[in-house]
Structures are given as C-alpha cells and as structure tokens.
Amino acid sequence: MTLHQRRFETVVPDRPIGRLDDIADGHSRGFDPLGEGRDTMFVVRRGGSVFAYRNHCPHYDRARMAWKKDEFMNGDRSQIMCSAHGALFSIEDGACTQGPCLGLSLYPVAVELRDGEIWITEPYAPGFWRERSA
C-alpha cells in the first residue's frame, strides 16, 4: 500500500460519509471519504443493512469497478459486479463468485449506521494511487 500513502493521511473520518436514505434499497453508491477526487469505496444497501468495500477490484491493482458513477451491481442487483471484466462478488462477504478474481475477495470497509448515517469505524487509507503535486 506504499503507493497510497502520499498526500492523504490514513484516518478515521470524523463525519459520516452519507445517509442510508441516500441509497435506494438494493442499489449501490460510491463515496470519497478523504476528498481524493474519486470514489475510493462503495456501499450496497439491502433493506436496513449496508455492506461497504474499497473501490478496487482484486484482479488488477488500481482497477476501479463501476461502469458509471454509483453503478457497482449486476443486472438484477443480486451481486456486486466489476465492470472491468465482469467479475461477480457476494454482497454480504465480498467473495468472488465468478470471473477473474475467483478465490479472492473485495476489501471490506468497516462501517456502521448511527441514526441513519453511515460512519466509517476504522482507519481509512487513501485509495487513489496517483501522486499529487499540491
């Protein structure tokens, strides 16, 4: 992860990343907790539960997963899909079920709901690999 340690520090964000109500049930949404300019994680909502992962396909280093802003799911929204090569992942535990990453899993982000808000509960490392000049 040394590439990720440049300008942005690893911290537990001191504010929620968003609200449960911002995500339609069964849908996904990307977030940029450290303000890096890119969605470095995403959350999938199932009813009152949320499942959060880094926006990094375990197949290729640095591969972002959506095909469009906030679109991290397959057609019937039963699984998470990486739109780089179609790998499918279990929503609940992030394990790859089909495609290029079999045997690998998405990198989970520890989150919890407090009064309808989504909080990251553990130190969050920068996810955007590019070195920034300012």
Added chain:
Amino acid sequence: MRIVGPDELVFGVDDPAACRSFLADYGLMEAPAPDGAHFFEALDGTGFTLRRRDDPALPAPLRTGSMLRLTVWGVEDQASLDAIEAELSRDRKVDKAADGTLRCQDDAGFEIAFRISTRRKLDLPAEMINSPGAKPGRPANVIGANQDAEARPRTLSHIVYFVPDMDKMANFYIDRLKFVVTDKFNNAGPFLRPQANWDHHCLFMIQTPEYMQGLEHVAFHMQGPTDLMLAGSRMVKKGYESFWGPGRHKFGSNWFWYFNSPLGTHIEYDADMDLHDDEWEARYADIQPETAQMFLFENVEKWTPGGPPPGKK
C-alpha cells in the same frame, strides 16, 4: 486467407438497458436487428449485437460466464470463405448457415463465425493537422477545434481475449487462418493481423488462468487523436469510469482510452494505428509500463489559468 477483421461481436448481457445506454453514449448507433436483439454499429456497419444472457438464440456461454458469446470475422469473398471451411472442417465441426456464414469453435473454445464482410466502405477525411515545415493539413480559415464534432467510432478495430493457453490459441489463428504476428509481448501474447488487413493488430491475447477466459477489451478506431480525446472526455463527463488513458501505445502506436462497461469488458477508443505489410519484422518485448505506452495522461475537469491579480476582484 483473406480475412478482413472482426465484423461483429455478439454479447449475452444481464442488463440490456444499461448496455444500450452505454453503447449509445460511447458513440455507436442503434440499427435494425432481429427480434430480441439490439445492434449497435460504427460508421462502417461493424458493431455489437446484444441479447439477453438467457436468449436461446445465443451460442453456449463459456464456463467463465463471459458475456461475449460469438466473434464474427469478415472475409473478402466466397473463395476465402470456402478456403476457411475446407481448412477448419479437417478437424472440427463447421456449421454452415443458410446465408453461408460458417460457425465453429477455435482451439481455445471461443465461438467464432466467418462471413463475407458486411463492412461498408468508408470515404472520410483523416484528422488534418498543420505542422511547420510541412504543407498545411488544413486550408486557411478551416478550424481544427470543433467542440461539437460527432466523434463517432469508425470501425471495429481489435479484440483482446483472456486465454488459458496463449500458444495454442495463437497457433490456431497463425497456422490455420494465416494471421501474421506483428509484434509480441513475451509474457502476454502476440499481436496478430489477418492477411487482408494491414492494421498492426486485429487480435491480441493475454495468458490467464482458465477461470478468467473471456474478453479483456474490444476497440473501435476513431478519426484521430482529437476525436478520441473528445469522445473520451464526453464519456467521463457523463459519469463513465475511465480505466486507462488517454495515452499512446508503443506496439501499434495507437492512441488509446479504455472504459469500464456493463458488458463486462473494457471498451477502448483507439486512433492512428500503425500499418504493416509482409516486409515487417516482429519486435519482442516483455509487457511492463515502459513498453506498454509511450505516455499516459488522466482526464481532469476543465480549468483555465488567469483571472485577476491576487487581491483584486
């Protein structure tokens, strides 16, 4: 064998609405298609057919679940088609449809088809540039920067497969279909062009484990670097996910910009690819950042320097 290049890719997708909006925004145009199918074409009529993943009209899927279900190669004439039928019938079942299209599997298990190419002949200008020391590419008063240019993909350029046995796959196309190796990444695979196409590559492959077999990306040729930048930046603005680019490759010299897609593969814009004839001698290199690209950029939001001096409003 006079194979021209890929004419059509057929996909079995699980989110047709997403795929249709993606391909339309990418710049392909929807054209008439049989019931249950949607066809999106480049300016010369090459393109993608989409069907629902469970459509019985589709060839059987790969076990890996790749959404690519069929690659259709265009050939010059009936004699080429007959030669392919004779060659491949020696060791596999080759189905012949009523319209003469041939269908079989290649040695990696990909479903492939051959037909007399349906490509429409294009007669379009290249990107025109002015360069000191050279005759003007554009006459006086002809503007180069056209924000509203259509920037549509012109033709299907190349396909890149993930294959478990690169040599077996490559040898099928080289030995049986007479593709030519233009260059090779030793640790990935060879760049191949068919005999009736001088493009640096119509076919490339990357060696992977078996469970990955499928499509790495597919590319369309654009008019030139400017159209590529314009089309790609429009995609970014609409919220699509840039995967790699814009940049310029070394082998092939093509400008590139790759995007994620709901078809479960990268889709690339490319421009200004090298042409090679039979005099060319293949180069060999290991694939790594230094050999894969001459340079690489990343899109950022539009911005302009200037404004009032500090302290002034």
